[in-house]
Amino acid sequence: MLLRDVAGKRYASAIGEIAEENNNFDYWSKLLNDASIIYHDSNSQVLFHSNEFTDEKFQSLIVDIFTEIDQQGINLMKLLKKKNRLKLIPSINSYFQEIVDQNDNVIRGEIVTAINFESSLSSIEGLLSKKLNKKVILNASADESIIGGIKLRIGDRLYDGTIKARLNKLKDSLLDVKS
Amino acid sequence: MSVRPDEVASILKKQIENFDDKTNEVNVGTVIEASDGIAQIFGLQNCLSSELIEFSNGVRGLALNLEEETVGAIILGEYSAIKEGDEVKTTGEVASVPVGENFIGRVVNALGQPIDELGSISAAETRPVERIAPGVVSRKSVDQPLQTGIKAVDAMIPIGRGQRELIIGDRSIGKTAIAIDAIINQKSEDVICVYVAIGQKDSKVAQTVASLQENDAMDHTIVVSASAAESAALQYLAPYSGCAIAEYFMDQGKDVLIIYDDLSKHAWAYRQISLLLKRPPGREAYPGDVFYLHSRLLERAARVNESFGGGSITALPIIETQAGDVSAYIPTNVISITDGQIVLEQGLFNTGQRPATNPGISVSRVGGSAQTKAMKKVAGTLRLDLSQYRELQAFAQFGTDDLDATTKRQLERGARLTELLKQKQYSPKSLSQQVTILYAGTKGFLDEVPVDKVGDFEEKFEQFMDAQHKNILDEIESSKDISDDLEKKLEDAITNFQGTVSY
Numbered sequence: 024m025l026l027r028d029v030a031g032k033r034y035a036s037a038i039g040e041i042a043e044e045n046n047n048f049d050y051w052s053k054l055l056n057d058a059s060i061i062y063h064d065s066n067s068q069v070l071f072h073s074n075e076f077t078d079e080k081f082q083s084l085i086v087d088i089f090t091e092i093d094q095q096g097i098n099l100m101k102l103l104k105k106k107n108r109l110k111l112i113p114s115i116n117s118y119f120q121e122i123v124d125q126n127d128n129v130i131r132g133e134i135v136t137a138i139n140f141e142s143s144l145s146s147i148e149g150l151l152s153k154k155l156n157k158k159v160i161l162n163a164s165a166d167e168s169i170i171g172g173i174k175l176r177i178g179d180r181l182y183d184g185t186i187k188a189r190l191n192k193l194k195d196s197l198l199d200v201k202s
Numbered sequence: 203m204s205v206r207p208d209e210v211a212s213i214l215k216k217q218i219e220n221f222d223d224k225t226n227e228v229n230v231g232t233v234i235e236a237s238d239g240i241a242q243i244f245g246l247q248n249c250l251s252s253e254l255i256e257f258s259n260g261v262r263g264l265a266l267n268l269e270e271e272t273v274g275a276i277i278l279g280e281y282s283a284i285k286e287g288d289e290v291k292t293t294g295e296v297a298s299v300p301v302g303e304n305f306i307g308r309v310v311n312a313l314g315q316p317i318d319e320l321g322s323i324s325a326a327e328t329r330p331v332e333r334i335a336p337g338v339v340s341r342k343s344v345d346q347p348l349q350t351g352i353k354a355v356d357a358m359i360p361i362g363r364g365q366r367e368l369i370i371g372d373r374s375i376g377k378t379a380i381a382i383d384a385i386i387n388q389k390s391e392d393v394i395c396v397y398v399a400i401g402q403k404d405s406k407v408a409q410t411v412a413s414l415q416e417n418d419a420m421d422h423t424i425v426v427s428a429s430a431a432e433s434a435a436l437q438y439l440a441p442y443s444g445c446a447i448a449e450y451f452m453d454q455g456k457d458v459l460i461i462y463d464d465l466s467k468h469a470w471a472y473r474q475i476s477l478l479l480k481r482p483p484g485r486e487a488y489p490g491d492v493f494y495l496h497s498r499l500l501e502r503a504a505r506v507n508e509s510f511g512g513g514s515i516t517a518l519p520i521i522e523t524q525a526g527d528v529s530a531y532i533p534t535n536v537i538s539i540t541d542g543q544i545v546l547e548q549g550l551f552n553t554g555q556r557p558a559t560n561p562g563i564s565v566s567r568v569g570g571s572a573q574t575k576a577m578k579k580v581a582g583t584l585r586l587d588l589s590q591y592r593e594l595q596a597f598a599q600f601g602t603d604d605l606d607a608t609t610k611r612q613l614e615r616g617a618r619l620t621e622l623l624k625q626k627q628y629s630p631k632s633l634s635q636q637v638t639i640l641y642a643g644t645k646g647f648l649d650e651v652p653v654d655k656v657g658d659f660e661e662k663f664e665q666f667m668d669a670q671h672k673n674i675l676d677e678i679e680s681s682k683d684i685s686d687d688l689e690k691k692l693e694d695a696i697t698n699f700q701g702t703v704s705y
Contacts, residue, residue: 176230178247179229179245179246179247180230181289181291183225192221196221198219
């Protein structure tokens with residue numbers, strides 16, 4: 024997700040508006056997600072990177088691949104092809120998922136602990152959900168080097184309550200001659 | 203001083219007891235790329251412009267470009283250890299430097315850290331490097347002279363405390379020499395000096411510091427150095443740091459002289475940063491805000507009125523020109539910002555005129571009102587005589603035989619006055635010394651002295667006055683004026699002296 028083309032943001036927000044009008048976020052989310060998966064598949068490169076197809080051929084291919092696609096979806100694909108922007112698909116998908124999350128009042132984050140603790144993950148999620156007034160979905164991972172405690176990252180905010188961070192802080196404060 | 207273990211333990215105990223281990227929220231981002239002293243960071247959503255950020259290895263950076271998805275930052279320190287994927291956090295601080303009295307006599311880098319290996323410096327406070335210049339209400343006009351000790355400058359291009367006077371000229375024709383002489387002359391003047399070296403060779407900085415030490419001028423001087431070996435980020439920051447250090451003293455009501463040596467290299471460093479941050483290049487590839495880069499720095503030189511402490515910062519920025527071209531981009535910018543310029547010329551330097559100031563195009567727009575009365579009296583005729591001399595000189599180049607007596611006399615006088623304005627490096631002259639010798643020159647007492655003996659005459663005259671007429675010198679120093687009575691005494695003294703020399 025790190026490096027994504029900002030141009031995708033414009034397409035994503037336009038799609039977001041259409042989805043909101045028609046109230047079909049699930050449809051768009053699935054379509055873009057599928058398109059993104061297909062885009063990354065090495066067998067389908069020819070579809071996105073070749074200029075050989077005529078518009079009719081491209082449309083019939085799209086309809087064959089995405090069985091549930093509607094006219095607006097076909098229009099999006101044709102527009103991207105015409106503007107030579109098919110390579111934006113993963114970026115549009117990434118931005119669109121953010122819009123979907125926002126619409127569903129969902130916030131995603133990462134949690135790091137010293138030992139694996141899948142069992143109590145849901146209780147932490149519940150606690151945070153109450154606090155932030157949003158549904159929180161956490162992605163848990165374990166890292167022994169933090170010794171103990173919890174490191175929580177939501178969006179660009181980081182809450183570092185690990186033993187390692189506290190030790191570093193103590194070290195800094197002891198080495199600080201002024202205070 | 204011996205260290206007692208129980209004391210150390212008690213300090214540590216106190217620190218541990220007061221240790222604040224609360225988990226706090228920080229704003230983080232991730233390094234996408236780091237190269238050439240620049241880092242692109244993904245995230246850092248709530249980062250502010252010019253906020254300090256901290257990389258995971260403790261190195262700090264300065265956020266300059268806030269873009270849609272990323273933040274462009276300059277790295278203030280060693281950047282080779284920063285790699286893609288490193289975590290970056292905001293600190294909520296702006297770039298600042300430690301300041302205080304203890305900095306006097308020291309050599310520091312752009313971050314205020316000592317680089318002279320004389321131990322750490324305990325600071326009185328820290329100040330943000332960028333500060334808005336004093337406003338209209340707190341300022342007052344320049345009314346006190348800042349003596350540089352250089353005859354050619356003090357007489358014809360006078361500088362007042364709080365003024366910004368540009369020193370401009372080609373490479374190695376004595377720009378720094380004027381600045382150093384001005385620092386040396388502040389020894390007895392109670393003016394604190396800050397010398398900011400930007401993008402210079404370390405050897406040259408070492409040489410400058412050594413000559414300041416030799417002339418006992420380090421006791422009132424702080425050197426801020428961002429040498430050519432340091433990153434462009436530090437070179438960019440150095441003048442602002444130097445100015446912050448100077449402002450500390452100004453706010454205490456003291457007079458400060460700050461020298462930026464030189465702002466062309468500062469503009470280069472900023473151009474490098476801007477281009478690497480992908481800001482659009484403009485004329486000569488400088489970014490659009492290169493004027494503001496220098497104007498906001500030089501505006502911080504000011505003379506504030508008594509209700510704001512009454513201190514001052516006098517700025518002497520230096521600009522290096524290429525082949526005497528003062529109409530290039532950066533020179534014209536800085537000329538328009540400053541209150542005048544001292545122009546040094548290669549041609550004059552080569553003919554042995556040192557300092558090689560060109561009195562024709564050098565100006566001081568505000569210093570005149572700060573000039574002492576004594577100097578004004580002698581300098582008025584000096585300027586007139588010299589400008590007449592310059593005009594006649596051009597047309598007398600092919601021989602002076604057919605000229606009338608008045609013209610000839612003017613030429614002779616001009617040649618001697620030009621000779622009189624020559625001055626050795628590291629030998630600043632006091633006000634009374636300058637006034638007496640210039641008086642002798644403008645009143646025609648030197649007309650009979652051969653041109654090549656003028657220097658000799660001046661030296662002997664100085665010794666004579668010091669030995670025999672100390673009272674005249676003292677009176678000029680105290681009254682800063684030449685009364686009619688004093689003028690008479692001075693004339694007698696000069697006539698007396700003429701009797702003792704053979705020409």
